[in-house]
Amino acid sequence: MTIRQVATTAGLSPATVSRALSGSRRVAPELQARALAAAEQLGYRANRVARALRTRSTGTVGMVVPNIANPFFPVIIQAVEKQLRAQGTQLLLCDSGDDVRQEAELVHSLLEHRIDGILVSPCDRVSSRTTVRLAASQVPVVQIDRRAGSEVAFVGVDQDRAMAEVVEHLARQGCRRFAYVASSSRASTAAERSRGYRRAVQRFANGSHDRLYAGDFSMEWGREAARRLLAERDLPDAVVCANDLVALGVLDVLRSHGVDVPGDVLLTGFDDTEVAAVTWPPLTSVRQPLEEVGRRAVELLRTVPDRADGGPVRATLFRAELVVRRSTQPGARPGESWPPAGPRGQAGPQEASRAAGS
Amino acid sequence: MTIRQVATTAGLSPATVSRALSGSRRVAPELQARALAAAEQLGYRANRVARALRTRSTGTVGMVVPNIANPFFPVIIQAVEKQLRAQGTQLLLCDSGDDVRQEAELVHSLLEHRIDGILVSPCDRVSSRTTVRLAASQVPVVQIDRRAGSEVAFVGVDQDRAMAEVVEHLARQGCRRFAYVASSSRASTAAERSRGYRRAVQRFANGSHDRLYAGDFSMEWGREAARRLLAERDLPDAVVCANDLVALGVLDVLRSHGVDVPGDVLLTGFDDTEVAAVTWPPLTSVRQPLEEVGRRAVELLRTVPDRADGGPVRATLFRAELVVRRSTQPGARPGESWPPAGPRGQAGPQEASRAAGS
DNA sequence: CGTCTTTGGGATAACGATTTCCAAGAGACC
DNA sequence: GGTCTCTTGGAAATCGTTATCCCAAAGACG
Structure with missing residues (x-):
């Protein structure tokens, strides 16, 4: 089924049919109708490979x-x-x-x-x-x-800023000693989150007791990091995670060792994936637009x-939005915990047009 | 950068270069080397659009x-x-x-x-x-x-069989009254799971108290279904879900209404997605190869x-594999619950070559 | 040594669309 | 009425590759 056949049945040249179908140039209404009818009748759909070769655009x-x-x-x-x-x-x-x-x-x-x-x-x-x-x-x-x-x-x-909001929120909840379960900084987002975390800890908590574990963005790494965390002599006030998957892994191991979240330690994720809202406790996270x-x-x-x-x-x-849930609200009584109604940051686009290399 | 240019720098015809690069026909070793060298030097990579047009295969x-x-x-x-x-x-x-x-x-x-x-x-x-x-x-x-x-x-x-295994497992745990939070049967998998569920309930539990809610494969639907379930006067022994997402939604609402899983009701998912293992309680589910x-x-x-x-x-x-976790083990004491070590079904391929229309 | 087959390089024709380019006809305007 | 522009249909070139066809040279064999 080629445009040539359509042209034949319409009694026109391929060029005219092409123009009629694409509207790239004016075609007499009567011929246009004939072309369309023939194409319709034969169920013609253009071969995009051929079109791509000629037009240099594959769609x-x-x-x-x-x-x-x-x-x-x-x-x-x-x-x-x-x-x-x-x-x-x-x-x-x-x-x-x-x-x-x-x-x-x-x-x-x-x-x-x-x-x-x-x-x-x-x-x-x-x-x-x-x-x-x-x-x-x-x-x-x-x-x-x-x-x-x-x-x-x-x-x-803006990862940096979002992570700063996470830490600030935790500091407001009274946390002073933090641990960060990071992803290795090969990904730019991971690097920016780490940086945001470090700077915020400096500012809000005077950098006290700042432990950092670097792995990847996986649940399994979260588990591993939690085991290392538990091997140390004391728990921090809060564990900040590079993303939700990591946080879920951490949560899993903490729980199986009888550590209560948020009772014994606060926990945060990042990305606000769908599951963050349905774990127990629901996970404080960061929602990106x-x-x-x-x-x-x-x-x-x-x-x-x-x-x-x-x-x-x-x-x-x-700009991302902090979503506060039970995992960082030790004070919330079970009755109050649902639905979560914590304070929220505002979101909004923020445009920057910059010169290359800036 | 076309094959023509490569041919020119190699002092060969395009046909020969094409053959040298694709190996579609034997080319004298010396010429082959020249073609390869020229292509390498110019960083030539074939235009797959043109190739697709000619060979009628896009890769x-x-x-x-x-x-x-x-x-x-x-x-x-x-x-x-x-x-x-x-x-x-x-x-x-x-x-x-x-x-x-x-x-x-x-x-x-x-x-x-x-x-x-x-x-x-x-x-x-x-x-x-x-x-x-x-x-x-x-x-x-x-x-x-x-x-x-x-x-x-x-x-x-084999969805039907897998779902039967789920129900059988629940029956062995002593469940007699079931509810099924189904996905609408537009998807063939949903239909087969429903059928497997219904037949298994017939067989293992004499079909007693078989409630069915039909929605879709989403967490939100799980929530909605759980609300309806709670609105009825009594809870079943077990809630079987069409997939893990639905189960998570159900779990979320049950928990927020103070219903304990597996204490008050057993719960199962399907698909064994990564999160099924880290919810609380971990979800009994079905792993597919x-x-x-x-x-x-x-x-x-x-x-x-x-x-x-x-x-x-x-x-x-x-054939799928039943993965038993805490959500269907009311007897397990917390200490025993980790790692989950329930009985498992066996998996294995099962081939059937059938005539069309069978 | 002659013929017959085999081998392999190159010219060329596709693949199926779009897009020049060209020419014929229709108006426009002096 | 003549020239000039404008419109529009169709022939043909084109995109970059691979496949077909042809031919020359080399090797095989009687």
Whole structure:
């Protein structure tokens, strides 16, 4: 089923049919109708491969994320896909498995497929840099959530500030001695959260008794860290976790060792994944405006010039929202604990257009 | 950067370079080396769009799932992607949002993009049928996890049997009065689970006091169902849920109303998602061999003939494994509850090759 | 030594769309 | 009425690759 056949049945030339269907040039109404009718009758749908070869646009955008099994990413992916769909674009999704080599391979493969742009959440804020830059020299690229360098457009959330709010909240609850179960700082978000945590602890708690454990963004690491924590001679007032998965792992081990949250120690997660609200105790976490991040990233992808050429690079930073739940409210009596109605921070986008390299 | 330029710098014809790079025909070693060197030097990577146009194969497989935010799917997707990667194929992932119209639209779009095959988890076991059949008439199609009709190849898990094991386990724990928080039976898995549940209740508990609530696969529905359950005058012995998300929602509301699990009522999930093990109490659930399902589906995709033409249709059914945890062990004392060490069913593949329409 | 087969390189024709480019016809305007 | 512009349909070039076809050279074999 080619455009040629449609043209034949319509008694027209392929050129005219093409124009009639795409509206790229005016076609006499009568011929247009004939073309449309023939296409309809034959159930013709254009071969996008052929079209892509000629127009040099595939109508496809690639996206590379570190790990779809981390419930944080599906939410972003859905937002991105929804937005892309609205403009008739397909999403080519890849999971880099948090591996820089894999990530590079995937990006190259996407480029071979001549995608129209790439959304990438670089798994390593340093080593992913060359890959991101290379990609950006060929097609529009937007970094989403995580970044590797500031030479390429970025849309994400102010992690530093969000983490500071977490610590401030804990300090207000009377916590003075903190432990941080971090993810290794290969991911930019992890690095920013760590930094935010450290600075906030300095400010709000005078940096006392600041223990830090570095692993990854997994539940299993949370378990391991909790075991190490328990092996020390005393518990901190609060355990801050790099994300919800880690917090769940920590919670699991604490509980199995008879440590009560929030009675004996307060606990926080990050990302406000769906499960954070239904664990026991429900987890205080940080909600990010993912819908907006996704939308903005797609939007930005269309305005990024084809080949990054030293012009100003756009970066959008959204503000996250602290969601307080029972895991940081030792005072709440069971009756009061549902529904959770703690104080909340405000959210709102915060745009910054900066020169490259800033 | 085209093959023509490579050919020029190598002092060869494009045809020879093409052959040298793809190995589709023997090329004199010396010329081969020259072609490779030139390609390497120029950093040439073939334009897959042009190649696809000529060879009628894009090296891309489409996958349509109902909802990536359901943590069950990312696991399957990862398995599929891993397997595809091994054969150098890209995955074009789509989320149908559990909507039949959307699903149809996506499948059409995939066909336009001339993907080499489609993996689909049809959202409606009845209405998705036409779409699946249409797709199968154009490219190889394998249904994965869910199915719509048996005219198209399928890889999945024996839901019916798995659910029977759940009920049997509960009956052994002394439960006689059951409630089932179902997902509406639009998804084939939901329908099979319901059927398995009903039959097992008949057999093991004489069908006494069998309440059923039908909603969807979401946590929110679990909450709603639990509220309805609590509104009735008495609680059943056990609440069986269509999947883990639903169970989490149920658990959340039960807890907030002071109902103890497993003290007052036993509770089960399905899918054994990562969180099932870390809720409190940990959730008895059903683990499916998703890695194998994914692998088998990709494998099958390669052997399915291009156009479904009435030959025998392959269907592979794997067996799931019951994972018993504290939510169904009222007798376990806290000290014993960790790690969970309940009896486990065995898993194993179970292949069936059946004629179409069976 | 002649013929017959095999091997391998290169020219060229696809693949299926879009997009020049060209030409014919219709108005416009002096 | 003549020229000039504008419109619009169709022929043909084009995108970058691979497959087909042809031909020359080399080797096989009687």
